[in-house]
Amino acid sequence: xxxxxxxxxxxxxxxxxxxxxxxxxxxxxxxxxxxxxxxxxxxxxxx
Amino acid sequence: xxxxxxxxxxxxxxxxxxxxxxxxxxxxxxxxxxxxxxxxxxxxxxxxxxxxxxxxxxxxxxxxxxxxxxxxxxxxxxxxxxxxxxxxxxxxxxxxxxxxxxxxxxxxxxxxxxxxxxxxxxxxxxxxxxxxxxxxxxxxxxxxxxxxxxxxxxxxxxxxxxxxxxxxxxxxxxxxxxxxxxxxxxxxxxxxxxxxxxxxxxxxxxxxxxxxxxxxxxxxxxxxxxxxxxxxxxxxxxxxxxxxxxxxxxxxxxxxxxxxxxxxxxxxxxxxxxxxxxxxxxxxxxxxxxxxxxxxxxxxxxxxxxxxxxxxxxxxxxxxxxxxxxxxxxxxxxxxxxxxxxxxxxxxxxxxxxxxxxxxxxxxxxxxxxxxxxxxxxxxxxxxxxxxxxxxxxxxxxxxxxxxxxxxxxxxxxxxxxxxxxxxxxxxxxxxxxxxxxxxxxxxxxxxxxxxxxxxxxxxxxxxxxxxxxxxxxxxxxxxxxxxxxxxxxxxxxxxxxxxxxxxxxxxxxxx
Numbered sequence: 001x002x003x004x005x006x007x008x009x010x011x012x013x014x015x016x017x018x019x020x021x022x023x024x025x026x027x028x029x030x031x032x033x034x035x036x037x038x039x040x041x042x043x044x045x046x047x
Numbered sequence: 048x049x050x051x052x053x054x055x056x057x058x059x060x061x062x063x064x065x066x067x068x069x070x071x072x073x074x075x076x077x078x079x080x081x082x083x084x085x086x087x088x089x090x091x092x093x094x095x096x097x098x099x100x101x102x103x104x105x106x107x108x109x110x111x112x113x114x115x116x117x118x119x120x121x122x123x124x125x126x127x128x129x130x131x132x133x134x135x136x137x138x139x140x141x142x143x144x145x146x147x148x149x150x151x152x153x154x155x156x157x158x159x160x161x162x163x164x165x166x167x168x169x170x171x172x173x174x175x176x177x178x179x180x181x182x183x184x185x186x187x188x189x190x191x192x193x194x195x196x197x198x199x200x201x202x203x204x205x206x207x208x209x210x211x212x213x214x215x216x217x218x219x220x221x222x223x224x225x226x227x228x229x230x231x232x233x234x235x236x237x238x239x240x241x242x243x244x245x246x247x248x249x250x251x252x253x254x255x256x257x258x259x260x261x262x263x264x265x266x267x268x269x270x271x272x273x274x275x276x277x278x279x280x281x282x283x284x285x286x287x288x289x290x291x292x293x294x295x296x297x298x299x300x301x302x303x304x305x306x307x308x309x310x311x312x313x314x315x316x317x318x319x320x321x322x323x324x325x326x327x328x329x330x331x332x333x334x335x336x337x338x339x340x341x342x343x344x345x346x347x348x349x350x351x352x353x354x355x356x357x358x359x360x361x362x363x364x365x366x367x368x369x370x371x372x373x374x375x376x377x378x379x380x381x382x383x384x385x386x387x388x389x390x391x392x393x394x395x396x397x398x399x400x401x402x403x404x405x406x407x408x409x410x411x412x413x414x415x416x417x418x419x420x421x422x423x424x425x426x427x428x429x430x431x432x433x434x435x436x437x438x439x440x441x442x443x444x445x446x447x448x449x450x451x452x453x454x455x456x457x458x459x460x461x462x463x464x465x466x467x468x469x470x471x472x473x474x475x476x477x478x479x480x481x482x483x484x485x486x487x488x489x490x491x492x493x494x495x496x497x498x499x500x501x502x503x504x505x506x507x508x509x510x511x512x513x514x515x516x517x518x519x520x521x522x523x524x525x526x527x528x529x530x531x532x533x534x535x536x537x538x539x540x541x542x543x544x545x546x547x548x549x550x551x552x553x554x555x556x557x558x559x
Contacts, residue, residue, distance in 0.1 A: 034216060035256050036146065037295030038336070039223060041216035042183035043176035045106075045143055046136050047062075047099035 054083045054092065061099060064552075068403050070107035071396075071514045072552055075525035077103055090127040094120050098136045101144070107515070108392050110147050117141045131167040138164065139177055146184065149331075155184050175204035179213055182220045194224050212253070215245035219257055226264060235264045251288035252296065255281040259303055271310045272360050278303050279366050286369055287412075289419040290398040294381040297374050298327035302340055304362075304370055309347055311360040316367070317347045323374045330385070365467070372466040376424055383430055390426065393516055398422030400507035401500075407547040408503070413469075417500045420468065421475035425504055428459030428476075440520065443512045444482060444505070444539035456480055456489055475500035479508060482539045494541075502541040506532065506548055509539065 034044045057080035064073035077100040084092040097120040104112040120137045123129065138161035145154035161177045169177075178201040185194035201217040208214075218241035225234035242257045249257075258281035265274035281300060285292050305320035321344040328337035384391025401422040405415050432451045439447065447453055460477035478492060478501035485493035487505075497505075513528040523531065529549060536545035 033250065033253065033291060034212075035253055035296070036183060036187050037293070037299050038187050039219075039256055039260055039299065040183040040186035041219050041253075041256065042143060042146065042180040043139065043213070043216075045102040045140050046173060046176060047095070047102045047140075 054080055054087070054096075057083060058096070058099070061103065065103055065106055067551070068106075068399055069552065070103050070399075071510075071528075072525050073103040074100065074107065090123050091129050091133055094123050094129050094133040094137060097123070098133070098140055101140055105140075105144065105147070108395055110144055113140075113144050114148070117144060131164050132169050132173060135161045135164045135169045135173050135177065139173070139180060142180055142184070146187075149333075151184065151188055155181075155188065158184055171204065171208050172210075175201070175208045175210070175213055178204045179216050179220075182217060186220050186223050191224060191227060194220065198224060211244040211248045215241040215249065215257065218244070219260060222260055222264070226260070226267065229267075231264055231267050235261070235268075238264060250291065251284040252291050255284035255288070255296070255300075258284060259300060262303055262307070266306055266310060269310075271307065274310070275307050275360055275362060275366075278307055279363075282366060282369055282373070285373065287416060287419075289373075289416075289423050290395070290402050292373070292377070292423075294327060294377040295331065297377045298324045298331075301327070301370070301374050302343075305340070305343060305347075308362065309343065311362065313362065314347055314350055316362060318344065320370070320374075321347065323378070327378060327381075330381075368467040372468065376427065376463075376466070379430060380424060380427055383427075389517060390429070393511060394423060394426055396511045396515060397425065397504065397507045400510060401503050403551055404503050404507055404544060404548055405500075407551050408499075408543065410499075410503075414471075414500065417469060417471040417475060418503055420472045421479070421500055422504055422507070424459065424463060425476050425479045425508070426455065426459070427462055428455035428457065430462075431455070431458050440512045440516065443480070443509045444487075444535060446486075446488060453488055471498065471500060474498050475504060477501075479504040481505065483541050484538050487539070497541070502544050506540050506544040509535065510548065 034042055036042065057076055061073045061076035061080060064070070064076060077096060081093065081096040081100055084096040097116050101113040101116040101120070104110075104116065117137060117140055121141065124134045124137050138157045142154045142157035142161060145151075145157060158177065158181050162181060165174050165177055178197065182194060182198040182201040185191075185197050198217060198221050202214070202221065205214040205217045218237045222234040222237040222241065225231075225237060238257060238261050242254070242261065245254055245257055258277050262274045262277035262281065265271075265277060278300070281303070285296065285300065301320045302324040305317050305324060308314075308317035308320060321340050325337055325340040325344060328334075328340060380391065380394065398419055401418045402415060405418040410418065429452075432455070439452075441447075442449075442452055456477050456479055460473050463473045463476055475498050478490070478497050481487040481490065481492045481497045481501060482505075483494055483497070483502070485491050510528055510532060513523045513531055514525055515522055529552065532540065532545050532548060536542045
């Protein structure tokens with residue numbers, strides 16, 4: 001359990017400092033289902 | 048299904064699958080529709096089927112798959128005579144896809160193209176959708192004058208169409224423009240109407256966005272307690288729609304709570320939540336948003352130290368805990384997903400299917416919440432494996448060769464136990480690889496001893512692993528996967544879950 005917590009804490013630290021994730025940054029979802037993460041709203045997909 | 052199925056029947060059943068939230072079956076059906084359209088050699092039909100197939104890929108959160116389809120549709124649109132309605136659809140979908148990928152410039156160009164073709168001729172529902180999209184795009188880009196014009200058009204078209212969710216979206220954008228201009232009262236009125244329209248018709252996570260905006264209005268008017276109340280409503284709405292919630296949305300909520308904490312004089316919490324939002328924006332490469340949050344953070348850090356002043360309004364512990372859980376776990380699963388993007392996709396899809404299956408089995412809202420949260424984070428324990436691995440198809444219902452994979456349900460359980468979650472969520476994550484016949488891991492539980500949510504997750508997990516995960520052998524076709532599920536009934540899977548899962552798809556077949 002202690003090892004898991006330590007690993008978890010390390011992962012949180014990596015996350016907080018952004019060192020690792022920046023290198024791997026995945027393409028980021030701007031809008032999903034009509035909503036943009038900045039609060040603006042658009043349409044859903046049409047077919 | 049008969050061998051020679053008409054294109055129309057394929058179109059209808061694909062649409063039914065998609066409406067029922069079953070994108071994999073929709074992709075399978077519409078792929079056949081597209082092949083049939085190509086065989087007929089009708090370019091308009093090819094473009095229609097391609098747009099539909101791209102929409103199904105988008106519903107499965109496969110933006111890359113959607114994009115390559117849309118690019119092909121665009122080629123057809125530009126080189127052959129295709130009705131303007133189909134051309135508008137293609138440009139609109141492309142705009143939405145580019146927005147999803149964060150390419151605002153391209154999204155705007157595509158939406159403007161769609162608007163231009165609308166002038167040639169398009170139906171009102173399509174014109175209304177294009178206008179709302181343009182309105183939203185200009186707001187996101189901070190082009191306020193253009194946003195104002197586009198939103199006026201959007202309000203006119205969506206009012207004429209009378210579709211509540213769409214009109215609410217236009218009103219939301221109008222409120223954001225008014226808020227930016229400091230016209231707080233008018234912004235509040237627009238949002239009140241938007242919320243009124245959206246309640247009962249929009250999905251909870253979408254409602255959360257209206258609530259978030261309302262909290263911003265109250266913050267600007269200095270009504271901190273009301274801002275906190277709306278922010279909490281937004282948090283609760285996101286909590287109950289965990290299946291479709293994304294880290295970007297949680298980051299925006301984090302920023303809002305940072306502002307609320309700052310306004311209440313709770314310096315420590317403001318630092319924590321601004322930090323959380325800042326690290327997301329940095330990771331996502333959204334430097335302007337990062338700068339904005341960092342400036343707020345610097346401002347808070349310059350203020351008096353903790354203990355110097357008592358916060359004027361207290362943020363309840365339940366709210367703090369929920370926010371802490373959502374933001375930290377979403378950011379962790381996002382970290383895993385940035386190393387292995389398909390794993391993020393896997394969890395989202397499993398959650399979607401598990402929720403549909405839970406609904407079909409007659410689960411109550413509270414039980415569905417358990418399925419949603421457990422589904423979203425069922426593989427979170429893989430963070431301890433140095434390089435996160437995709438679920439191998441044979442590992443879902445069998446014993447993994449990699450010993451490290453064996454521990455991930457327990458690790459996930461221990462991680463989730465650190466948060467204020469219902470015990471059922473934690474238990475479901477711990478048991479999501481338990482087989483009905485007792486041959487699963489980690490505990491080897493048998494039958495009814497496995498919690499219902501875990502049995503639902505196991506079924507959804509196996510289906511998604513079979514049809515979608517690319518690793519290590521090519522995925523199975525949807526029908527083949529259903530046959531595997533049927534074979535595993537009473538072996539790896541709970542027979543009731545398998546029956547309900549087949550039923551979920553069979554109904555769509557019958558109604559086509």
